Amino acid sequence: MEPVLSIDGIKKTFNDSEKSCPALAGVSFNVAAREIVCIMGPSGCGKSTLLRIIGGLDYADAGRIDQISGKKDGKPSAAMVFQDHALFPWLTVYENIVYGLRLSVQNLPEEEIAKRAESLLELTHLNAFALSYPHQLSGGMKQRASVARALAIKPSILLMDEPFSALDTFTRRELEDEVVRIRQDLKTTFLMVTHNPEEAIYLADRIIILSGRPAVVSDILHIDLLYPRDPADPAFIRIREQVTRMIQGKA
Amino acid sequence: MELISKQSIREYGKGLALIVILLLVWEGIALLIQNNYILPRLGEILSVLLQPAAPVLGGESLIQNTIQSLKEVLTGFLCAAAVAIPLGLLIGWSKEVQTYLNPTIQILRPVPPIAWMPFAIAWFGIGFNSILFIIGMGAFFPILINTVDGVLGVRLRWIEVAVTFHATTFEKLRTVILPGALPVIWTGLRVSFGVAWMCVVAAEMLPGTTAGLGYLIMYAYNLGQLQVIGAGMIIIGIIGLGADTLFRAGQERLFGWQGRE
Numbered sequence: 001m002e003p004v005l006s007i008d009g010i011k012k013t014f015n016d017s018e019k020s021c022p023a024l025a026g027v028s029f030n031v032a033a034r035e036i037v038c039i040m041g042p043s044g045c046g047k048s049t050l051l052r053i054i055g056g057l058d059y060a061d062a063g064r065i066d067q068i069s070g071k072k073d074g075k076p077s078a079a080m081v082f083q084d085h086a087l088f089p090w091l092t093v094y095e096n097i098v099y100g101l102r103l104s105v106q107n108l109p110e111e112e113i114a115k116r117a118e119s120l121l122e123l124t125h126l127n128a129f130a131l132s133y134p135h136q137l138s139g140g141m142k143q144r145a146s147v148a149r150a151l152a153i154k155p156s157i158l159l160m161d162e163p164f165s166a167l168d169t170f171t172r173r174e175l176e177d178e179v180v181r182i183r184q185d186l187k188t189t190f191l192m193v194t195h196n197p198e199e200a201i202y203l204a205d206r207i208i209i210l211s212g213r214p215a216v217v218s219d220i221l222h223i224d225l226l227y228p229r230d231p232a233d234p235a236f237i238r239i240r241e242q243v244t245r246m247i248q249g250k251a
Numbered sequence: 252m253e254l255i256s257k258q259s260i261r262e263y264g265k266g267l268a269l270i271v272i273l274l275l276v277w278e279g280i281a282l283l284i285q286n287n288y289i290l291p292r293l294g295e296i297l298s299v300l301l302q303p304a305a306p307v308l309g310g311e312s313l314i315q316n317t318i319q320s321l322k323e324v325l326t327g328f329l330c331a332a333a334v335a336i337p338l339g340l341l342i343g344w345s346k347e348v349q350t351y352l353n354p355t356i357q358i359l360r361p362v363p364p365i366a367w368m369p370f371a372i373a374w375f376g377i378g379f380n381s382i383l384f385i386i387g388m389g390a391f392f393p394i395l396i397n398t399v400d401g402v403l404g405v406r407l408r409w410i411e412v413a414v415t416f417h418a419t420t421f422e423k424l425r426t427v428i429l430p431g432a433l434p435v436i437w438t439g440l441r442v443s444f445g446v447a448w449m450c451v452v453a454a455e456m457l458p459g460t461t462a463g464l465g466y467l468i469m470y471a472y473n474l475g476q477l478q479v480i481g482a483g484m485i486i487i488g489i490i491g492l493g494a495d496t497l498f499r500a501g502q503e504r505l506f507g508w509q510g511r512e
Contacts, residue, residue, distance in 0.1 A: 055415050056414065056417075057414060057415065079415060079416075080411075080412075082412075084408065086408045086412050088409060088412075088427070088430070089509075090430045090433075090508055099416070100412075100415075100416035103416045103417065103418050103422055104417060134508070135511035153416065
């Protein structure tokens with residue numbers, strides 16, 4: 001299948017006055033349309049940096065990023081979901097959700113915006129909270145709103161940086177199930193950084209494992225289990241052990 | 252809800268009790284010394300306050316003087332805000348601009364607004380424009396400093412969200428920086444209004460003024476009418492309190508999200 005995102009030889013070194021600290025030493029991989037890909041690796045290996053570079057929040061020193069747009073205007077669009085929901089506290093849930101939409105599609109008629117918001121509120125079960133403010137929502141609801149805000153621009157790929165790691169176990173599972181469902185319904189492509197092997201195996205078609213600093217892609221794991229996946233399934237457990245060993249070996 | 256209002260009534264009561272005690276002490280001492288040039292009786296002050304539309308000391312009425320002062324302070328305050336907020340956004344936004352402007356601002360800031368009076372009169376002549384300038388000088392810095400602080404306090408993550416949606420510089424300013432900094436700017440406006448209100452009274456005390464509460468106090472002083480001065484001071488205080496209450500209420504209404512993100 002044609003890749004939505006193709007990154008090739010991404011290098012990044014952080015320089016401060018004292019020393020230079022290489023983080024990424026030539027990272028390359030592709031993400032195909034409708035795929036869920038998780039990036040894992042030892043902590044501090046540059047996973048988040050890589051995602052920030054893809055999302056346009058940081059610059060690579062070398063390498064190429066190609067995003068193939070599924071859109072009519074040909075503009076690539078990656079949207080990002082952060083670990084902290086990063087909702088604007090002065091806007092209602094509705095206004096937060098359409099925030100990016102208003103920016104990226106100029107002069108979109110208000111009915112069109114409302115229609116898009118309605119369907120996203122529906123999708124994320126936030127209909128009753130459209131006019132609430134973020135501080136009135138639970139942690140899980142905030143993160144759902146944050147996902148809805150990213151989905152509003154119909155991104156060609158959704159980048160998620162440890163999006164559920166601040167949530168409790170049950171809420172977390174709930175949101176992971178939503179990711180699978182959203183991929184089914186909206187045909188969204190996901191690229192997600194996580195440090196939780198179970199989450200990666202629960203969600204991903206492929207897990208990309210980075211080495212320790214400076215990071216390169218050390219392994220790519222195809223997860224062939226059928227959805228919905230069961231963490232108690234012996235095959236699941238076997239893969240989890242394997243992934244854990246792989247990451248521990250890199251640290 | 253009822254509980255809250257009962258509690259706040261009790262708190263108001265405590266505050267009010269001290270005011271009543273102070274008034275009683277005042278009245279007691281006034282009765283003892285029997286000298287209107289040192290301490291006028293409360294009744295005399297009250298009789299001035301209770302005829303707000305009557306001419307005071309052969310001039311304008313209390314209401315007219317109050318309106319005059321309010322007009323001056325509102326105009327000066329709004330002019331100051333119109334310059335200080337955009338400038339503050341710029342300074343907070345650009346390290347470069349800050350480097351250029353900071354020394355000038357820090358030198359001008361501690362200068363008491365009233366010290367500008369001779370220059371104001373020389374540049375703008377006696378009257379409304381000079382007073383406006385003095386008020387503007389007083390109101391300007393609290394707004395400026397708070398706007399800069401507000402911008403610097405905007406969470407980087409919020410700006411990053413705007414960046415991921417390809418916001419232009421102006422869009423970042425309009426959709427993130429300004430609303431994110433607004434609670435702190437609002438505090439600056441509140442402080443600034445208090446300063447402006449103090450400045451107007453001081454500015455009107457200078458020669459050439461013909462109306463306003465500050466003028467009234469100075470005029471009454473020259474005639475030895477301390478009960479008029481007392482009445483003027485009470486109006487100044489009450490309007491100051493009223494403005495502050497309005498700003499606080501606005502703060503709670505508009506920025507209820509603060510500290511609960």
